[in-house]
Amino acid sequence: MSFSKKSAMIWNDLHRCIGHHGSFLISSHLSLDGDCVGSELAFAWYLISLGKKAAVFNHDPVPAKFGFLRNAGLIRTEKPPAGDFEAIVVLDCSNLRRLGWDTATAGYDALPSINIDHHRDNTLFGKVNIVDTHASATGELLYRFFTEERIAFPPEVAEALYAAIMTDTGGFRFPNTTSRILHICADLAEKGADPSKVYEKAYASHSATALLLQSRVWSTLKFYLDGKVCCMEMPMALLEELGAPYSDSEGLADCTILAADVEVGILTKHTATETHFSLRSKGSIDVGKIAQKIKGGGGHSSAAGCTIRQPHGEALEQMLAIIKQELR
Ligand SMILES: [Mn+2]
Structure with a gap:
């Protein structure tokens, strides 16, 4: 409007x-x-x-x-x-x-x-x-x-x-x-x-735990769908291991669209049974639309989120299938 x-x-x-x-x-x-x-x-x-x-x-x-x-x-x-x-x-x-x-x-x-x-x-x-x-x-x-x-x-x-x-x-x-x-x-x-x-x-006042968390999450970096999708993962247990508050994970999702050919970035935050997706786009793909395909999901065209009640592997597969359709 x-x-x-x-x-x-x-x-x-x-x-x-x-x-x-x-x-x-x-x-x-x-x-x-x-x-x-x-x-x-x-x-x-x-x-x-x-x-x-x-x-x-x-x-x-x-x-x-x-x-x-x-x-x-x-x-x-x-x-x-x-x-x-x-x-x-x-x-x-x-x-x-x-x-x-x-x-x-x-x-x-x-x-x-x-x-x-x-x-x-x-x-x-x-x-x-x-x-x-x-x-x-x-x-x-x-x-x-x-x-x-x-x-x-x-x-x-x-x-x-x-x-x-x-x-x-x-x-x-x-x-x-x-x-x-x-x-x-x-x-x-x-x-x-x-x-x-x-x-x-x-942007330049990170805590030590936030930077340690970043380094661990960065080490999970993977590319999918001809390099158009970049994914990083954050097991929720990592927060406890590092003694990091949840707020330390803020901004991490934005790091998933830093690669040249990436169109969609994914940061997953997962427990054993549930996977939350933070989705990012550089503008050509509407990730709000993608998130809305999952019940309860939503957001903006360049930043959105949703939760799939499945372990990380299965949930990511489902998400990649949805993104694959949008990339066509
Ligand atoms: Mn706002």
Whole structure:
């Protein structure tokens, strides 16, 4: 959906919904990324600047590398208390299930919800839905909201939005990196974001365990289908062996499309009975479509994921058969 012409109308819906309520719960998807954290901090700032009560709760913790963003320490990791909020703001999350906590039991699925996202499989579950699948990041949608509505924001919010967009474009390397994005990020830098600091925190602040994990996963590198598919594997037991948290595996999937002729990259994360696939594409193959062929799978055209309830060998065979059809 492209809503550039309709955006004034959509922003009115958003203003109206915010105006009707005094307290907001903000949340985002399981295994938080930079877009989740940056967008949450930016939106929390906005609500608080209006004199509203706003709190951010996520199922998973903020990855350590995003801890430098102002107020990241206020983001909480527990089930939000029931009945404390009048409305829920769901950012960068295609459905309520992906929040990871039971919204029905907590009573939150009955609350008015604001749904701001750019995932293709967004179910438009909100009372207000601001979903633009052409946006590079949820942070870009918030930038547009602030800019088009002439809402001036402080440097720390510029930096949060910059981090959101930078990470969702893979550090300005994915096909969603357009001149529009670069203009937006130039403006955010002008408004106080520090590009080299955000780069260093997001991409050059690995822990020792993360690098050890990388070296082991790299050693599993294999090519399939005439070198068009590259696969790396990460047995989940490896995390325990190295004492590495799950968050140490973030970014590994992007390494699967570094080879010249590769079109599809696969990182598998597997237990004895189940194999999760992180899929990556350089742009010619839509891996979101591939992931959707597996029940519960989905994502973007250049980055997607799904789980096959089978051991690694069988599951990989099944995935390669699907990819083979798409490569034709
Ligand atoms: Mn995103």
